[in-house]
Amino acid sequence: MNSYPTRWTKQMKVVLDIVYDGKSPITADQVYGLARKQMPRISLGTVYRNLNRLVVSGLISESKVGTVQCFYPHPYSNTHLECRVCGRLYSVPFDLSLHQVAKETGLTLDGYELRLKGVCKECASRCI
Amino acid sequence: MNSYPTRWTKQMKVVLDIVYDGKSPITADQVYGLARKQMPRISLGTVYRNLNRLVVSGLISESKVGTVQCFYPHPYSNTHLECRVCGRLYSVPFDLSLHQVAKETGLTLDGYELRLKGVCKECASRCI
DNA sequence: CATAAAGTAGTAATGATTACTATTATGAAT
DNA sequence: ATTCATAATAGTAATCATTACTACTTTATG
Ligand SMILES: [Mn+2]
Ligand SMILES: [Mn+2]
Ligand SMILES: [Zn+2]
Ligand SMILES: [Zn+2]
Numbered sequence: 001m002n003s004y005p006t007r008w009t010k011q012m013k014v015v016l017d018i019v020y021d022g023k024s025p026i027t028a029d030q031v032y033g034l035a036r037k038q039m040p041r042i043s044l045g046t047v048y049r050n051l052n053r054l055v056v057s058g059l060i061s062e063s064k065v066g067t068v069q070c071f072y073p074h075p076y077s078n079t080h081l082e083c084r085v086c087g088r089l090y091s092v093p094f095d096l097s098l099h100q101v102a103k104e105t106g107l108t109l110d111g112y113e114l115r116l117k118g119v120c121k122e123c124a125s126r127c128i
Numbered sequence: 129m130n131s132y133p134t135r136w137t138k139q140m141k142v143v144l145d146i147v148y149d150g151k152s153p154i155t156a157d158q159v160y161g162l163a164r165k166q167m168p169r170i171s172l173g174t175v176y177r178n179l180n181r182l183v184v185s186g187l188i189s190e191s192k193v194g195t196v197q198c199f200y201p202h203p204y205s206n207t208h209l210e211c212r213v214c215g216r217l218y219s220v221p222f223d224l225s226l227h228q229v230a231k232e233t234g235l236t237l238d239g240y241e242l243r244l245k246g247v248c249k250e251c252a253s254r255c256i
Numbered sequence: 257c258a259t260a261a262a263g264t265a266g267t268a269a270t271g272a273t274t275a276c277t278a279t280t281a282t283g284a285a286t
Numbered sequence: 287a288t289t290c291a292t293a294a295t296a297g298t299a300a301t302c303a304t305t306a307c308t309a310c311t312t313t314a315t316g
Pocket of ligand 3: 084086087120122123
């Protein structure tokens with residue numbers, strides 16, 4: 001499973017377009033909801049299969065948020081604060097130089113995801 | 129759920145000791161297996177509850193590896209390469225200065241997890 | 257000791273994701 | 287265009303890590 005796609009199907013195009021049109025990360029279930037408007041008989045399994053194949057092919061990227069997989073157009077990079085108390089994720093304006101990291105590690109990279117671990121302000125103010 | 133612990137129970141101590149004694153990340157199920165040797169009637173739910181409370185309290189840390197939660201002694205930092213083709217994680221010898229990141233972002237941090245996205249050497253050599 | 261509430265054991269439920277199977281669509285070769 | 291092998295799909299069932307539930311037990315505190 002999660003193999004590289006060899007045939008360009010209508011279902012794959014619908015899924016790709018939905019992820020590309022979105023402004024923010026989208027879940028498989030949300031893609032499914034939107035896809036059914038254009039293609040009412042598409043199945044959830046097909047949505048998952050195509051999302052995973054698009055990730056393998058490098059056209060979109062994914063990341064787990066809590067228990068669910070989220071999908072983004074293109075390879076991307078981001079930084080989050082992950083609160084160990086409430087578990088919430090906060091976007092943090094911090095950028096890493098992917099070029100620098102690629103040079104130092106000798107790897108060819110598409111993007112990164114930096115998860116900073118700590119306690120958010122709201123939880124800290126409750127001084128648990 | 130996942131509340132801050134207020135009572136120090138035998139079960140919590142057993143769970144904490146197992147995580148601290150381990151050399152590498154351990155799953156809830158593995159902790160459960162080891163805990164039953166000392167405490168045969170401990171339940172899996174209790175293991176999960178205590179692991180999550182220990183995370184909230186900051187004594188241990190967690191990270192999702194694939195579909196499963198893994199637990200580590202103390203807050204920690206690490207860098208991985210995540211292959212978009214085979215999905216495997218590879219440890220990468222790259223260090224970020226947590227002090228520097230904390231200073232730049234204004235956050236108080238316990239650790240970080242840097243996930244580099246790309247294609248591993250094995251998958252790249254298959255030139256998919 | 258007495259009491260309140262936090263924690264536990266055992267079990268059932270959840271829910272996102274994957275697996276399965278009969279059928280259909282695709283693309284290359286004839 | 288027709289044939290043919292096989293990749294992909296629809297619909298559904300299964301998986302499985304994690305959480306929820308409930309009656310009972312343990313802990314802390316006066
Ligand atoms: Mn958590
Ligand atoms: Mn994946
Ligand atoms: Zn928080
Ligand atoms: Zn790989």
